[in-house]
Amino acid sequence: MVEDLANWLTNALSALPKELIIFIISMIPILELRGGIIAAALLHIPIVEAIPICLVGNIVPIPFILLFITKIFELMKKTKLFRPMVEKLESKAIGKSDKIKKYEFWGLMLFVGIPLPGTGAWTGSLIAALLRVKLKKAVPAIFLGLILATVIMCTVSYFIPWLISVL
Numbered sequence: 730m731v732e733d734l735a736n737w738l739t740n741a742l743s744a745l746p747k748e749l750i751i752f753i754i755s756m757i758p759i760l761e762l763r764g765g766i767i768a769a770a771l772l773h774i775p776i777v778e779a780i781p782i783c784l785v786g787n788i789v790p791i792p793f794i795l796l797f798i799t800k801i802f803e804l805m806k807k808t809k810l811f812r813p814m815v816e817k818l819e820s821k822a823i824g825k826s827d828k829i830k831k832y833e834f835w836g837l838m839l840f841v842g843i844p845l846p847g848t849g850a851w852t853g854s855l856i857a858a859l860l861r862v863k864l865k866k867a868v869p870a871i872f873l874g875l876i877l878a879t880v881i882m883c884t885v886s887y888f889i890p891w892l893i894s895v896l
Contacts, residue, residue: 734760734764735765751766756789762878763849765779788872829853841878842873843881849878853871
């Protein structure tokens, strides 16, 4: 699914510079860094160029989520229009928070770092904010999780295809 979305977005944004495409993809929830790395490989952007662009793209929204999402959700819940959406987002996030509650730092790092559907820096930040994990614990865990996700996605998107091509 992430690969299909990354592919579609890459085509939809094809008029933009390749580096801007992967930056934008890395900022989008669901796709995030993993979609950006996949798109970078599809666009033949060198790995050393792709990694910092995708990391920064995925990091940009994180402070805003950690600092402001609970206040934004409180305001949105006061309206009939947004209340159901916010409650659904909160319940989905909290539903995925068991390991984070139990292991806090390591749970959050692994949740962000292991690229599975519904995980990543956006959801990890949302869960950390809703669980009121302290910033000095949440920020390093999320950043280390992004490093782990980068290693995994670069292996899948760059190293394995290269290895197959040389064998």
